[in-house]
Amino acid sequence: MDYFLPRMDTFVSNQNSLVSVRNLSFSRGPKVIFDNVSLDFERGKITAIMGPSGTGKTTLLKLIGGQLPPAQGTIVVDGENVHQLPRKQLFQLRKRIGMLFQSGALLTDMNVYDNVAFPLREHTRLPETMIRSLVLMKLQAVGLRGVKDFMPNELSGGMARRVALARAIALDPMMILYDEPFTGQDPISMGVLVHLIKSLNSALGLTSIIVSHDVHETSAIADYIYVLADGKIIGQGTPEAIRQSSSAWIQQFMNGTADGPVHFHYPAKDYFDDLLLSGKRY
Amino acid sequence: MIEQLQLLGNQTRGSFAKLGRGTRFLLQTLSGIGSVIPRPRLLLNQLYSVGVLSFLIITISGLFVGMVLSLQGYYTLSDFGAEASLGLMVATSLVRELGPVVSALLFAGRAGSALTAEIGLMKATEQLSGMEMMAVDPIQRIIAPRFLAGLIAMPLLAGLFSAIGILGGQLVGSGLLGVDDGAYWAQMQAKIDFQDDIVNGIIKSITFGFVTTWIALFEGYDATPTAEGVSRATTRTVVNSAFSVLGLDFILTALMFGDD
Ligand SMILES: Nc1ncnc2c1ncn2[C@@H]1O[C@H](COP(=O)(O)OP(=O)(O)OP(=O)(O)O)[C@@H](O)[C@H]1O
Ligand SMILES: [Mg+2]
Numbered sequence: 001m002d003y004f005l006p007r008m009d010t011f012v013s014n015q016n017s018l019v020s021v022r023n024l025s026f027s028r029g030p031k032v033i034f035d036n037v038s039l040d041f042e043r044g045k046i047t048a049i050m051g052p053s054g055t056g057k058t059t060l061l062k063l064i065g066g067q068l069p070p071a072q073g074t075i076v077v078d079g080e081n082v083h084q085l086p087r088k089q090l091f092q093l094r095k096r097i098g099m100l101f102q103s104g105a106l107l108t109d110m111n112v113y114d115n116v117a118f119p120l121r122e123h124t125r126l127p128e129t130m131i132r133s134l135v136l137m138k139l140q141a142v143g144l145r146g147v148k149d150f151m152p153n154e155l156s157g158g159m160a161r162r163v164a165l166a167r168a169i170a171l172d173p174m175m176i177l178y179d180e181p182f183t184g185q186d187p188i189s190m191g192v193l194v195h196l197i198k199s200l201n202s203a204l205g206l207t208s209i210i211v212s213h214d215v216h217e218t219s220a221i222a223d224y225i226y227v228l229a230d231g232k233i234i235g236q237g238t239p240e241a242i243r244q245s246s247s248a249w250i251q252q253f254m255n256g257t258a259d260g261p262v263h264f265h266y267p268a269k270d271y272f273d274d275l276l277l278s279g280k281r282y
Numbered sequence: 283m284i285e286q287l288q289l290l291g292n293q294t295r296g297s298f299a300k301l302g303r304g305t306r307f308l309l310q311t312l313s314g315i316g317s318v319i320p321r322p323r324l325l326l327n328q329l330y331s332v333g334v335l336s337f338l339i340i341t342i343s344g345l346f347v348g349m350v351l352s353l354q355g356y357y358t359l360s361d362f363g364a365e366a367s368l369g370l371m372v373a374t375s376l377v378r379e380l381g382p383v384v385s386a387l388l389f390a391g392r393a394g395s396a397l398t399a400e401i402g403l404m405k406a407t408e409q410l411s412g413m414e415m416m417a418v419d420p421i422q423r424i425i426a427p428r429f430l431a432g433l434i435a436m437p438l439l440a441g442l443f444s445a446i447g448i449l450g451g452q453l454v455g456s457g458l459l460g461v462d463d464g465a466y467w468a469q470m471q472a473k474i475d476f477q478d479d480i481v482n483g484i485i486k487s488i489t490f491g492f493v494t495t496w497i498a499l500f501e502g503y504d505a506t507p508t509a510e511g512v513s514r515a516t517t518r519t520v521v522n523s524a525f526s527v528l529g530l531d532f533i534l535t536a537l538m539f540g541d542d
Contacts (some may be wrong), residue, residue, distance in 0.1 A: 067414060119417075122418050
């Protein structure tokens with residue numbers, strides 16, 4: 001039960017961090033996703049989380065957003081312990097956090113315009129004309145004002161994600177969590193997105209957490225990088241420091257080689273034995 | 283043997299856990315209803331898709347059920363020379379039993395399954411968790427208006443079913459079988475009791491509306507977020523709604539009409 005009784009070191013965190021994760025442990029069934037990790041995300045900075053597929057990057061974002069409870073440890077966002085907040089306050093906090101889902105998660109029963117307007121209509125009493133200008137502005141920023149009347153099923157994957165980004169910034173949040181913002185983008189929109197994320201950060205002073213596999217783009221804009229693997233932080237530092245790292249793990253990840261200390265394969269029984277077992281036909 | 287007992291044990295525990303989740307879900311939904319009232323648009327949209335879109339199937343089924351009732355009733359009643367009571371017989375059966383029950387079964391198949399599939403798919407495509415992250419409670423925004431719509435639509439649909447059925451019965455009775463038109467209506471008017479028949483019928487259909495909508499929404503909300511999970515949940519909605527409606531109908535009938 002020490003989830004309710006945080007240890008003393010729990011609240012000792014960097015003064016300037018907007019999000020601080022302390023001694024976090026989390027498992028899915030028998031699989032340990034996080035094993036006592038601590039991370040800090042500084043205010044006004046872009047922090048990237050990188051790591052192989054299936055290490056729990058999306059899970060970490062959901063833990064930060066309060067959608068999953070940690071088995072152990074605490075997550076403090078803007079001075080508030082996310083998992084001890086009453087529901088009302090948690091929702092209050094979430095209004096100040098924009099999240100870009102890996103899948104976009106657009107509402108399929110309304111068009112692009114209404115999707116972007118959704119958080120504005122739910123949380124503000126702005127008149128429709130004002131909402132209209134805000135929505136068009138946000139869509140313009142992601143280059144998709146032209147599709148405002150499309151339904152989500154008429155968009156490509158990359159477009160849907162950009163609309164979702166427009167929606168995530170609709171309420172001008174203090175922090176945005178990006179889950180794989182670059183996947184499925186062509187080189188041009190990729191460039192625009194990188195620029196957009198960077199300028200949102202510098203112009204509006206918001207804090208960004210980016211989960212991404214795109215080593216190149218991410219290290220171009222991140223101020224700080226955490227590399228996760230096997231439930232642990234295996235490296236952290238500025239992009240420069242990460243690139244210079246002597247760790248074999250990090251070198252493998254940054255250079256994308258299959259052989260090395262990080263396993264490309266999800267744990268499984270011996271390959272040869274598996275092949276010898278007779279299959280079952282359905 | 284031990285294994286089977288274990289399996290049985292696990293299943294029992296599973297269904298109790300589910301009942302617990304379902305109850306919690308219902309309580310959350312009920313407390314979310316307050317937030318629908320200031321936003322009638324949400325409710326109207328749902329009344330349309332839950333209620334209006336069920337009109338056709340309810341009307342056609344009501345018509346045929348009434349016609350068949352009239353036909354069957356006539357053969358039995360005419361043996362005793364009591365054809366004049368045909369209208370009464372048709373109306374009683376419809377208002378007390380067939381109206382609420384059959385329309386609830388149709389409602390579960392038409393609207394309930396659609397609700398489950400819709401909610402289940404919203405869950406599978408992360409729309410519900412997306413909403414939560416936007417600080418919008420899906421129970422208030424998505425579930426509560428649908429629940430309220432089901433609650434309102436069901437008694438209206440049952441009423442429609444009975445009314446159309448009575449007309450269908452009259453069509454066959456006086457049009458085809460030559461029962462006196464005046465007697466068809468007069469006996470009905472004289473003998474149908476407001477409290478005993480109509481109010482009880484309405485209570486039944488409100489109960490059925492409550493239960494089927496609850497089941498449909500909960501199955502969708504609780505579905506495994508995959509294509510197969512949603513399809514199973516949809517099937518469970520129809521099957522569980524049917525069992526609940528028929529079981530509850532027996533209990534309600536015993537309670538309502540037990541002493542006369
Ligand atoms: N709902 C769930 N139930 C059980 N296990 C899950 C569930 N969601 C995720 N997992 C497991 O948790 C682990 C981490 O998943 P997560 O989605 O966080 O990975 P990720 O780092 O975001 O990967 P990717 O880069 O591919 O998106 C995976 O091994 C996955 O098998
Ligand atoms: Mg992910």
